[in-house]
Amino acid sequence: MENLKVTLPGMVLQNPIMPASGTFGFGFDFVDYYDINILGSIMTKAITQHPRYGNAVPRIAEVTSGMLNAIGLQNLGVEEAVNAIFPRLPSIYRHKVIANVSGSTVEEYVAVIKALNKVDQIGAYEINISCPNIKEGGMAFSVDETMASYVTKACKAVSEKPIYVKLSPNVTDIVKIAKAVEAAGADAITLINTLLGMRIDVKTRKPVLNNIYGGLSGPAIKPVALKMVYQVYRNVSIPIIGMGGIMTKEDVVEFMMAGASAVAIGTGNLVDPMICHTIVHELESYISSLGFEKIEALVGVAHG
Amino acid sequence: MIKRLSVKNHETIAKDTFALVLKGAPPHKPGQFINITVPGEHFLRRPFSIxxxxxxxxxxIYKVFGSGTQALSEVKIGETLDCLTCLGNGFGMTKHKHVYLIGGGVGIPPLYYLAKALKKHAIDVTMVLGFNTEADCFLIEAFETLGTVIVATLDGSRxxxxxxxxxLKDHTVNYYYAVGPNPMLKALTSIYKDGEVSLEERMGCGFGACMGCSIKTKHEPKRVCKEGPVFKVEELVWKT
Structure with a gap:
């Protein structure tokens, strides 16, 4: 397994595979399926300052090669996370995790980070400035360079851990946003969040999702995600965590060749709870068959 | 658990309604469900009650509603299906000596497994089963071996x-278990306060990971797939 080791700012991962935020909770729903200690890290479910129920159901719709979701950042709030969830986490997972920090205002991101700083098991923060499903803000921060820069600086100023900023694909030029958060002090970039989409029920003649719009994820978005990782890699020097429709070991290798230092698997966990486990076990022999001994050697090779 | 279950039998039992027997399953409690990967280009699994x-x-027992259930209906005996098994909480047992099992349409199937379990605990059951028309009716004869069955159809054909x-008119319902469409459950729970209902909701994963099926309850949000699908009547809050 030594050959699968990757390094991210503030963290050394035994392998580059982690579940993406919002598809894995904090891991408790997966321990019936496998020992989650084999994961490189875990990107936790979003944490906001106060508890959120999220959007009304239906929040899920199937599409060709993927799904739409409009969960709306349901979570118990940072106080409950610190007092009730993180204390139980070492019993199921012993490595560092990446805490997903979400909010509707800059003050909220700052408050969540301040409250989480004391949690030792958090190795870094993933700043979610790209959730498409909350009306009050979220994605607004990641579609504007000035706002993206502002929230990154504010988080960086109070954070005692590295800051990874999660970008939205719902933009005209992802490179501009990536450069803005790099300049603002981001330690890494994670991308992509979901693409906005919708479905209509022809029988009821209404949108399927109660929220009308939702985030598209799954294999349907993989080519878009891969292209954005490739593009951003050419233009920034901080590490990238790539995600978007990864379902197989081949997908992992594609993302790393495009420039990702590590990857996250999201929607795949929902249809195959064993997916991360399966890929971790297949990865070393697969990269070996491609002529690579150490997985870190894959990063960016597609750029020649 | 993830299991590959083999199709032992698969037949039509009513209009658009199929009975599928799967072999190789671990033990389930009445009210639990499985989440099946259906053949073809369907990305998400489909949840079905036992x-x-x-x-x-x-x-x-399922009804063909869309392309996913249509694909499932074409599965042949001897084929295998990838299933997440033993999902959800299941029904609770009761101290009452007699209970009502109230089902509407394709909500009815899990009540059969429940009725058998209740009989084993020496609890008498009266079934009240609602269908659209006689052509939609199924399982009635099987239920009649377990207790009194009252059938209601919207068009009066049976x-x-x-x-x-x-x-339920003229009956005194002390405790009940109900499964069916939300309007039916909402109406029932507004009249009868002591019982358990099993809810349906669109699910992403079926095992608690995606929060897609979270509903508000009296005290906190709960996932239909994990903390449910069975809820006590007093927990429920219905959207207006």
Whole structure:
């Protein structure tokens, strides 16, 4: 397994595979399926300052090669996370995790980070400035360079851990946003969040999702995600965590060749709870068959 | 658990309604469900209640509603299906000596497995089953071996004309278990306060990971797939 080791700012991962935020909770729903200690890290479910129920159901719709979701950042709030969830986490997972920090205002991101700083098991923060499903803000921060820069600086100023900023694909030029958060002090970039989409029920003649719009994820978005990782890699020097429709070991290798230092698997966990486990076990022999001994050697090779 | 279950039997039992027997299943409690990967280009799994279990064989009764259930209906005996098993909480047992099992349409199947379990605990059951028309009716003869069955159809083509509410007229319901469409459950729970209902909701994963099926309850949000699908009547808050 030594050959699968990757390094991210503030963290050394035994392998580059982690579940993406919002598809894995904090891991408790997966321990019936496998020992989650084999994961490189875990990107936790979003944490906001106060508890959120999220959007009304239906929040899920199937599409060709993927799904739409409009969960709306349901979570118990940072106080409950610190007092009730993180204390139980070492019993199921012993490595560092990446805490997903979400909010509707800059003050909220700052408050969540301040409250989480004391949690030792958090190795870094993933700043979610790209959730498409909350009306009050979220994605607004990641579609504007000035706002993206502002929230990154504010988080960086109070954070005692590295800051990874999660970008939205719902933009005209992802490179501009990536450069803005790099300049603002981001330690890494994670991308992509979901693409906005919708479905209509022809029988009821209404949108399927109660929220009308939702985030598209799954294999349907993989080519878009891969292209954005490739593009951003050419233009920034901080590490990238790539995600978007990864379902197989081949997908992992594609993302790393495009420039990702590590990857996250999201929607795949929902249809195959064993997916991360399966890929971790297949990865070393697969990269070996491609002529690579150490997985870190894959990063960016597609750029020649 | 993830299991590959083999199709032992698969037949039509009513209009657009199929009975599927799957072999190789671990033990399920009445009210639990499985989440099946259906053939073809369907990305998400489809959740189905367990209508009965004997040893490692489970019975799933479903109605064809869309392309996913259509694809499932074409699965042949001997094929295997990838399933997440033993999902959800299941029904609770009761201290009452007699209970009502109230079902509407394709909500009815899990009540059969429940009725058998209740009988084993020496609890008497009265079934009140609602369908659209006689052509939609299924499982009635099987239920009749377990207790009194009252059938209601919307068009009156079999049994009482009307909904399960008409079927319950003149009955004193002390405790009940209900499964069916939300309007039926909402109406029932507004009248009868002591019981358990099993809810349906669109699910992403079926095992608690995606929060897609979270509903508000009296105290906190709960996932239909994980903390449910069975809820006590007093927990529920219905959207207006």
């Amino acid at each position: 209508a009965d279990q004997e040893d490692d064989e489970i019975l799933v 049994g009482i004309q009307g909904t399960v509410l008409e079927g």
